[in-house]
Every structure is written in C-alpha cells, then in structure tokens.
Amino acid sequence: MAAETQAATPAAKAGGPNHGLRIFLIWIVLALAADLVLWFVLGPHIPPGRLGSAAQGQQFDNNVMIAMSAPVLVLVLVYFTYAIVVWRRRPGDDADGPPLHGHSRIQALWITVTSVMVLSLAAFGTYELIVPYGAGGGEGPSPIWNPPGAELTAAAQQRPWAPGHVLVVQVIGQQWRFTYRYPGLGGFETTELVLPVNTMIQFDVTSIDVIHSFWAYQLGVKADANPGVDNVAYTKTQHLGRVTVRCAELCGLWHGAMFNYGKVVTVPQFQAWASSTSVALADVTKLLPPYSTTYDPTEIAHLGPVLQKLGLTGAGGGYYPPQDPSQP
C-alpha cells in the first residue's frame, strides 16, 4: 500500500520536479519584491512619521520589523499556494498521500533561522531604545539615557534657554487638559504646546490629580503623567508641523476629550511666541507655585493663613488630605 502511494505521488516519481527549489525561487523573488515595496513605498508612510527624532526612530523600527516579517509571511503563503496548486487532488486519484517523516536538517534550519531572527530583533530593539535616548518613551525621574545638555534638576531647568540647547517643557496633566510650563523662558504656563524646530526637547511629564499619559503622536513621545512623579522623555524636532496630543490613560469622564494640538515652528517664530506669551500671561505667572519637577497641590504653603483667617477647613475652603476620605 505504501509502495502504491509512493508511486502515485508526483513528487516521488523519478526525475520529477524539485519542489523545494521551485518554492525557494518563487519565495525569494516575491519576498524581495515585497520588501522593496514595503520599504520604499509604504515605509515613509508608516506611523508615527518623522516630525521628531523619536518618531523617525519608531518608524524605522517598524519598517525593519515589517521587512523581516514579510518574507516569513510570503513563505507561508507561497507554500500554501504551491501546495494547493501542485498537490491538489486530481480527478480519479483516490490514493493516499505519502507518509511523512521528520527531516532533521529542515528542523534545525527552521529553529536556527527563527532563533536568529528573534534574537537579532531583541538586540536591535535594545540598541534602538538606548541610542535615541529612550526612543521617546518616559524614562522616569532618573533617566538612564540622556542627550548632551539634558537638565535634570529644577534649578538647571530654569536657566535661560538659548537656541541650540535642550529645551525643557514641563507637561502638567490635570482633568481634562494638559498645560505646558517653560521653566527656561520665565516659567510661564500655557495651554499651547509650541516647539522650535531642530531642537532637542526634554519633556518633564507630571500630573496634579489622577494618572494621565502624555502622547504627542507625531513626535513619537509617550510618557505617563503620574502625580508626584517627574517622567522624562526626549525627542528632537526635525520638521515644521502640527502635533496631536492625546491623553492615553483613562482619566475620568472626559478622558476622550482630553486632547490638543501643538506645533513645531521655526526658532525665531518660537522666540517671538514665547516672548509675547510670557507678557500676556505675566499676571497669572506670578501666581504660580515656584517651578518644581513635581507639585503637591494638597500642600499650598501660603494658603494656610487665608484659610485660618476664614476659619475654613476641608470642603469649605481647603483641599482634602490624600487619605481622607476614601473613594466609595
């Protein structure tokens, strides 16, 4: 019976086609074509774009992974298609297929190739995380990978900014709006996110109420905004354009509406904007608490005398201590 089956199988016929070579040749052509199309045609349009260095790095990483995974997908599809076309059941062919046996060389090759791919991607991913200073992700209050000129203390961040230097932008999350404070430009706070082009940006992300997440999509920056935590993320602006900022952490009733648009402008435009905004907001800037990498709004140093004067506590005029009352 086995001999009959073997004899009835086209592949087993002496002098029959070399299916493995056929599949390999079809695969290599299609895989190469797919990779070229994906890299050069689709690649430039892969999110999140190239507005910032972190975004460009993420786009490159996405394209590398696509280029590596596409041949695998093509191989599976080629094999399936080939099998369906070449080894399909013919009219009148009622014979069993040939028995299958293990093929140690193919197994070893498969394990080796897939292991190399996975391990190389792991190494690549690690390299891509380190080299672009965290790849746009929040590194926490003590970032490991810092660009030259990064300012990690409140005092350093308040040094006047000059073009060509790292620009510190403090992102303050609060229900349901991000505000942005520019410590190196007088410390004003605004709802507008405006950035100069070709500048390394240091986002110091925090919150003064619940947990938010600062996601500047086109810049490739995403950092959790936690109360009491300074979460640092870096990117370098590379082109002029608009930035969509969204909160990426469910933060209450209007979380879905917590978004705004920022923009990357030329350095002179940025300086003009900063100058005019600083003047326009001067009356409220002087009311802001001293610049700090985090804020604890439950402790307002100079609020005590006001409340004492009024005899107000708790809901009548002050903040609730963090432990009281508990959430029902």
Place this chain on the structure above:
Amino acid sequence: MSLPVRVGTLLVAFLAVVGGAIFVVIHYLLAGPPTVDFTSQAAPGQPVHIVLQEAPQTTVSDRPDWVSYFIQDPASHQWVHTTLFKVPAGSMIDVTVLGYDGCTPLRNPFWGKISGTVGNVEYVNGKPTQVLNSWGECSVAHTFSIPGIGLNVPIASPTTLAANNNLCGTSPCTSGPHTTVTFSFKAPATPGSYFWQCRIPCGLGFLDGFGGPMQTIGYMTGEMEVAG
C-alpha cells in the same frame, strides 16, 4: 406541577426579567438631565442670555450633599437642575453666574486667568477682572471652563468668613451671600457638543475631591450643544 402552571411560571419569570432589563435601560442608561434650549429664544444677530447658578448643595436631587450648577430656563425663568444647554452656532453668549458657593482654592492657580471671553475679562459684581488669585485670598468657588474653545472663567465666591458660614442651604438658591459674575463669549461656528467643567476639586466625600459631582453630568460638568 401541571403544564399550565409551569408555563405560567415561566411566562411570569420571563416577563420579570424583560421588565427588569427595560427598567434598567430606561432608568439608568437613557435617563439624564434635560437640555435647556436657548436657540428658540435667540433673535437673529442678538446675543443669547444664559443665567446659571452654583449651589452649595442639591437638595432637589437624590444627592443632596453634592454641589451643583443650575440653569435658568429662558421661557419660564425656573431653575432647572441640569448642565446641558443648547445655543445657536456662531452666536454671542452673555452669561450670568450667581455664585452661591463658598471659596475653595484652585488646584492649579493657572486657571485663575480668565480666557476665551470677550476681552479675556469677566465682571465680578460689575468689576472687570482678568485674573483671580485663589491661593492668596478667598476668592474662587468654582470655574466654568469649556476647554474645546479655550474658555476658562473662575467664578468668584463670597469672600468673607460671615458669608462663607451663611451660605444658602436650599437649592436652587434664591437668597443668601453670593457674587454675580458676568462674561460674554462667542459660540463656535461649527455645530457640535462641547463639554464644560469645573476645575475646582469640589467633590466632597471623594478622594481629593475629584469624584461625585466632578464626574457627573448634571452637577459640575455638562455639555454645550451648538446647533447649526
């Protein structure tokens, strides 16, 4: 048990389940505060007048200890317990807020800055004001903020101890210490819904004051529907 009894029992149980589901949908999912319509009152080219009040409690609701906004119906002049209102697109909106609640400091003093109004100014008891310092004095009770159009108006509070200790005790308030805040802004030309909120953590009884009325439409947040 006979067949008719079993069928009857099954039918009753089925109807009970269906009735319960309908009750839940109608009572909890579809129920909500009414929308006060200002479009029918608006003459072409004329401003729309909206009168709000902030009350220290909501004795007309099942949450009597929650602070809440009320909107005055333009036709009946009755106070409506809601935070939903509808205005014509592109119209000028004149707002009067009667601030009956006591002071609480802003969590972020940045929101003491008036923005998005005509002239970036509000009038507190007739006095033009561009910024309120809630950390330096007892001056702000709540805010009326529509982030989608950049509107932020801190609502001034009674400033004295005597006033803060004698706030109106029944809502909607008709008497008691209060401030009158007025301002104007232009409604967006694009129809749609724009949420508005208070930025004072005024949810008494909730962690850091962020729950309850702060997160509930009909109390300290709502929507402005802009009709085309």
